Amino acid sequence: MGLVTISGLVTIIFFPEPLFANKLEHGQFNVYSNEKIDKDIKVILDNALNLIKDSELYDTKYTYDIFLSHNSFFNRIDDKFLGHGPSARTTDNNITIKVEVDIKNNLFLPTFYQKCEGNLTYLIAHEMVHCLQDYKYGKLKFNPFRHPELWKLEGYPEYVSRRAKFLNSGYNLAYEIDRYIDLETKSSDIWIAIDEGGCKAPKYYYKSRLMTEYLMDIKGFSYDKILLDTSSENDIYDEMIKWKNSLKQ
Ligand SMILES: [Zn+2]
Numbered sequence: 001m002g003l004v005t006i007s008g009l010v011t012i013i014f015f016p017e018p019l020f021a022n023k024l025e026h027g028q029f030n031v032y033s034n035e036k037i038d039k040d041i042k043v044i045l046d047n048a049l050n051l052i053k054d055s056e057l058y059d060t061k062y063t064y065d066i067f068l069s070h071n072s073f074f075n076r077i078d079d080k081f082l083g084h085g086p087s088a089r090t091t092d093n094n095i096t097i098k099v100e101v102d103i104k105n106n107l108f109l110p111t112f113y114q115k116c117e118g119n120l121t122y123l124i125a126h127e128m129v130h131c132l133q134d135y136k137y138g139k140l141k142f143n144p145f146r147h148p149e150l151w152k153l154e155g156y157p158e159y160v161s162r163r164a165k166f167l168n169s170g171y172n173l174a175y176e177i178d179r180y181i182d183l184e185t186k187s188s189d190i191w192i193a194i195d196e197g198g199c200k201a202p203k204y205y206y207k208s209r210l211m212t213e214y215l216m217d218i219k220g221f222s223y224d225k226i227l228l229d230t231s232s233e234n235d236i237y238d239e240m241i242k243w244k245n246s247l248k249q
Contacts, residue, residue, distance in 0.1 A: 012077060013091055016067055019074045028060075033068035038103040048124040048161075055160045056223055057132035064128055067096045082144070085112050088123055090130040092139075097123070113191055116199035125161035133157075137227070151233050155208030156223050158194075159216065162209065166217070173213055174244045180206050207237070214240040 012019065020032035026042045028049065045066075052058055069075045075098055082089065087099045087110045100109040107117045133156070134142045147153045165171060183192040184203055191200040194209075215221040215236065221229070231239075 009077070009081065012074070013081075014094070016069075016074050016094065016096075017065070019072065020067060020069075028062060029064050029066060031066045031068065034072055035068070037068070041103045044103065044106055044121050044124065047121045048128060051121070051125040051163055052128050052132075052160050054163065055129065055132070057129065057136050059132065059135065062132065062135060063093060064131060065094045066124070067094060068101055069096050069098055070100045087112070087118065088127050090127050090134070092134065093131050095124065095127040095131065097127075110199055113200055118199040119195070122161045126157040129157035129160045148227055149233060150204055151208035151211055152226060154205055155212035156226070158205055158209035159212040166213070173210070173217065174247050176213075177210055177240065177244045180210055211236050211240060214243065218243060 017023075017032060021034045022032065022037050024031040024037040024039070024041065026045055029045045031037055031041060031045075067074065069078070074096070078089065078096060078098065087108055088095060088097045090096070097108060099111065101107065101120055102109065102117075103120070105117075106120045108120045108123050110116055110118060130142075133153070141147065142153070166173075180192075180203075184207075187203065190202045190204075192203045192206060193200050194206045211233075212226065215226055215229075216223070
């Protein structure tokens with residue numbers, strides 16, 4: 001009986017498609033929802049795909065299944081067995097967006113830490129990179145129980161999904177590092193706002209992205225090389241701070 005329940009649960013987690021009433025197909029994406037799916041999501045999906053196209057993990061043949069699962073039976077199961085909190089989660093090629101979305105305005109609406117509005121394109125791009133980590137390096141290396149250090153797991157999806165921002169002419173990594181240090185010093189808990197006016201996230205997301213950005217854009221590392229590198233998180237952070245300080249001399 002226990003076995004049947006567990007296999008049923010595994011089936012639901014890996015293949016939740018039958019639990020959703022509506023499906024929209026678009027290029028490398030299938031989107032599932034119990035509510036009518038706003039066709040404007042196609043533009044968001046195209047933009048998310050564009051953000052990850054330069055990533056070394058990008059694969060033209062990979063298909064992403066996106067589940068808009070707010071208020072669904074699937075969400076209740078997911079909350080119960082995998083925990084409540086994150087706005088989205090990936091399992092295999094499934095991207096589950098657990099919170100409410102506003103497709104017309106390109107927003108996702110978390111309520112866990114505080115009510116806020118986040119950029120849906122960034123969220124989807126971030127989760128797509130998690131799918132590709134699993135696809136390229138395998139489930140034995142990337143799963144909820146076993147994965148590279150947190151900064152290596154989350155830094156790269158953050159880096160890739162915010163890539164367009166870095167290419168803006170006014171963007172400056174040294175300024176961002178100063179901004180992180182300032183927010184981190186002032187914050188009384190682990191939650192800080194990565195983007196001006198944006199949702200707060202645990203601070204290691206921001207820190208990890210900056211470290212990834214430093215290694216890739218300043219030192220020319222690939223993501224492969226970051227994963228293989230044995231330097232400690234503290235050593236890389238300290239090196240990045242030294243680099244930043246050296247610019248001001
Ligand atoms: Zn993530």
